[in-house]
Amino acid sequence: MHMIPVETDILQANQHWADDNREAFLRYGVYVVNLMSAPGAGKTTVLEKTIGRLKDDYRLGVIEGDLVTTIDADRIAALGVPSYQITTGTVCHLDARMVHNAIHEFKIKDLNLLFIENVGNLVCPAEFELGEDLKIMVYSTVDGAEKPKKYPLMFHEADAVILNKIDLLPYSGVSLEELIRNVREVNPWAPIFPVSCLTGEGLSDWIAWFRLEIAEGNTRMRRRASAA
Amino acid sequence: MHMIPVETDILQANQHWADDNREAFLRYGVYVVNLMSAPGAGKTTVLEKTIGRLKDDYRLGVIEGDLVTTIDADRIAALGVPSYQITTGTVCHLDARMVHNAIHEFKIKDLNLLFIENVGNLVCPAEFELGEDLKIMVYSTVDGAEKPKKYPLMFHEADAVILNKIDLLPYSGVSLEELIRNVREVNPWAPIFPVSCLTGEGLSDWIAWFRLEIAEGNTRMRRRASAA
Numbered sequence: 001m002h003m004i005p006v007e008t009d010i011l012q013a014n015q016h017w018a019d020d021n022r023e024a025f026l027r028y029g030v031y032v033v034n035l036m037s038a039p040g041a042g043k044t045t046v047l048e049k050t051i052g053r054l055k056d057d058y059r060l061g062v063i064e065g066d067l068v069t070t071i072d073a074d075r076i077a078a079l080g081v082p083s084y085q086i087t088t089g090t091v092c093h094l095d096a097r098m099v100h101n102a103i104h105e106f107k108i109k110d111l112n113l114l115f116i117e118n119v120g121n122l123v124c125p126a127e128f129e130l131g132e133d134l135k136i137m138v139y140s141t142v143d144g145a146e147k148p149k150k151y152p153l154m155f156h157e158a159d160a161v162i163l164n165k166i167d168l169l170p171y172s173g174v175s176l177e178e179l180i181r182n183v184r185e186v187n188p189w190a191p192i193f194p195v196s197c198l199t200g201e202g203l204s205d206w207i208a209w210f211r212l213e214i215a216e217g218n219t220r221m222r223r224r225a226s227a228a
Numbered sequence: 229m230h231m232i233p234v235e236t237d238i239l240q241a242n243q244h245w246a247d248d249n250r251e252a253f254l255r256y257g258v259y260v261v262n263l264m265s266a267p268g269a270g271k272t273t274v275l276e277k278t279i280g281r282l283k284d285d286y287r288l289g290v291i292e293g294d295l296v297t298t299i300d301a302d303r304i305a306a307l308g309v310p311s312y313q314i315t316t317g318t319v320c321h322l323d324a325r326m327v328h329n330a331i332h333e334f335k336i337k338d339l340n341l342l343f344i345e346n347v348g349n350l351v352c353p354a355e356f357e358l359g360e361d362l363k364i365m366v367y368s369t370v371d372g373a374e375k376p377k378k379y380p381l382m383f384h385e386a387d388a389v390i391l392n393k394i395d396l397l398p399y400s401g402v403s404l405e406e407l408i409r410n411v412r413e414v415n416p417w418a419p420i421f422p423v424s425c426l427t428g429e430g431l432s433d434w435i436a437w438f439r440l441e442i443a444e445g446n447t448r449m450r451r452r453a454s455a456a
Contacts, residue, residue: 039266039350039379040371067351069378090381092320092351120379121351122267123295123320142370142396143268150297151267151348153318168370168399173426198401 014128017096021103021131028109031214032116034132036154039120041140042164044072045197047115051079053207058113058214063102065094065119072117082107093124096131113214122147126154133219134159141165141179141194142172148182156186159213159220160193162206167196189224242356245324249331249359256337259442260344262360264382267348269368270392272300273425275343279307281435286341286442291330293322293347300345310335321352324359341442350375354382361447362387369393369407369422370400376410384414387441387448388421390434395424417452 025032037043051060062083064073067090076083084106086098099116108114116132118125126135137158139147142165148155155161161183169176180192191209195202212218253260265271279288290311292301295318304311312334314326327344336342344360346353354363365386367375370393376383383389389411397404408420419437423430440446 038268038348039375040368066378068380071374071378090351090355092349119351120266121320121349123318123347123349127318140268140371142393143368146299147267150294150299152296165370165400168396171396171399172393 011127014096017100018129018131021096021100023131024103024108025114025131025133028111030108030111030114031217032114032130032132033134033136034116034118034125034130035136035138036118036125036158037120037138038122038140038143041120041138041143042197043117043120043138044075046138046162046164046195047117048075048079049197049200049203050115050207050210051076051081053203054113054211055079055081059111061106061108061111061114063099063106063114063116065098065117067091067119082111088119092119092121093128094118094130095128099130122151122154126157133217134213135220136160136162138162138164139183141174141176142168145174145179145182148179148186152186155183158187158190159223160191160206160209161187163192163194164197166194166201167198239355242324245328246357246359249324249328251359252331252336253342253359253361256339258336258339258342259445260342260358260360261362261364262344262346262353262358263364263366264346264353264386265348265366266350266368266371269348269366269371270425271345271348271366272303274366274390274392274423275345276303276307277425277428277431278343278435278438279304279309281431282341282439283307283309287339289334289336289339289342291327291334291342291344293326293345295319295347310339316347320347320349321356322346322358323356327358350379350382354385361445362441363448364388364390366390366392369402369404370396373402373406373410376407376414380414383411386415386418387451388419388434388437389415391420391422392425394422394429395426 035043060081062076064085070085073083073085141163193206263271288309290304292313298313301311301313312330363386369391421434
């Protein structure tokens with residue numbers, strides 16, 4: 001994507017669509033989660049594991065964002081969960097208008113829990129509100145301990161940070177303690193869940209927290225306001 | 229970064245700066261490499277290993293692109309190699325104008341080999357020519373075998389693909405064969421170097437190829453023309 005002076009206008013226009021989406025989600029009673037990460041951090045795998053544990057209790061749907069393929073949407077559909085693919089072409093993030101258009105294509109009113117899996121990118125998705133209740137970030141621990149310093153915005157914006165692939169930590173030379181310290185530096189409030197989708201370690205903690213958020217109807221705005 | 233209708237104009241303007249850069253690099257006799265990857269693939273570590281093996285034979289310099297920190301530039305400076313940091317703020321890639329400005333700040337005329345380490349992003353850096361001779365892509369094998377299908381442009385544009393962290397493959401469930409097959413699907417010509425910066429495996433093959441490219445003054449344009 002390409003930098004231009006009207007950046008602020010674009011973000012303002014996006015906010016308008018995001019507010020519209022939020023209203024629609026409220027109207028239909030859908031709790032909405034925006035899942036963000038760098039490419040290859042394991043968003044889709046975390047989503048598969050999460051869906052596996054929740055699908056008997058919620059009417060689930062998934063909107064997938066990708067540049068070109070439907071690989072991820074196909075993985076979700078294989079779980080028997082309705083999924084809708086947004087292909088962005090060369091655009092490196094989802095914006096609220098893309099989600100707005102997707103809502104019309106998708107049977108949103110039949111759902112009460114909607115995941116939006118963003119394009120794999122550690123930078124731009126963090127700038128675009130989609131109208132979601134929660135922003136969940138997935139990070140691959142083997143990508144290094146210093147990334148929260150180098151890409152602070154997404155870590156800062158996250159309502160929860162899932163540190164994935166901890167099974168690889170013993171072989172990677174990355175310190176989980178240092179990584180958590182660096183996440184804390186840019187985000188003092190979000191819960192941090194070290195997990196392995198391979199062994200299942202840590203997933204129960206994430207699921208327990210997430211179920212509570214849904215049950216209480218917590219939104220990022222409400223949680224940040226009460227933290228302030 | 230944010231999608232707007234004048235995308236083509238931006239890429240055209242970028243091309244103008246890239247041509248200017250290329251002219252300057254030719255004039256000063258500097259061979260220039262644009263290093264691209266997703267965040268955490270190990271660009272800086274590959275660069276450190278490469279510098280370690282080349283620094284007695286070339287007058288090296290490094291331009292680092294990052295959103296906010298100088299962590300990577302500091303790592304390069306620690307090797308005794310001149311480094312210059314471009315901090316892009318919220319911009320998710322380097323463009324040719326940023327590099328153009330950096331050239332003036334940097335003693336480019338004292339060098340004969342310049343690395344430009346791009347912002348960690350698997351999408352946008354691939355769209356912006358910088359005036360480089362080679363585009364080298366680093367990919368972390370543990371990020372999965374299917375990414376060349378999902379993010380084809382950078383794999384397609386690369387003059388060589390370094391598949392890093394192969395030491396983690398036995399623990400990751402990722403098939404190197406499938407990954408290589410998927411790279412080949414979008415890029416039939418680039419050499420592929422599976423490497424481990426931890427064990428050193430595969431680095432000699434990459435260095436040998438790279439030295440030859442420099443010696444022959446090969447550029448991506450010349451190599452693609454001869455392949456066509």
